[in-house]
Amino acid sequence: MHCIICRDFIHRKDFIWTCSCCCISMHLRCIKDWIKSVNEKQDKKTLHLFNWKCPQCNFYYNEPMPKYYCFCGKHLNPEVDRDLAPHSCGEICNKKRGPYCTHPCPDICHKGKCRPCEY
DSSP: OTTTTTTOOOOSSSOOOOOOOOEEEHHHOOOOOOHHHHHSOOOSGGGGGGGETTTTTEEEEEEEEOOOOOTTOOOOOOOOTTTSSSOOSSSSOBBBBBTTSSBBOOOSSSSSSOOOOOO
């Protein structure tokens, strides 16, 4: 997997950010630099929220500077575990699978959208 901003390989130990819309991952430092570059003229008093679009899909974000979380979003700065998929915490995902489904995702913390509900 490569970062779409710097084009370098994303390693297991690298801090990443993943778009909630298109699920592309990139280095956390790269997306932070991207956000800063598109918010250069922003008033210094309002730097707690940033406006930017995903460099891949143009999904609009208006939120604080991103941090490195596992894919399911439960753990900040998850530890590297060679027995798990990179950037996974190894716990059950439990994310809501869609606007009409009340069943949580039963899969281990994973990249991308949760699979559709089988119920």
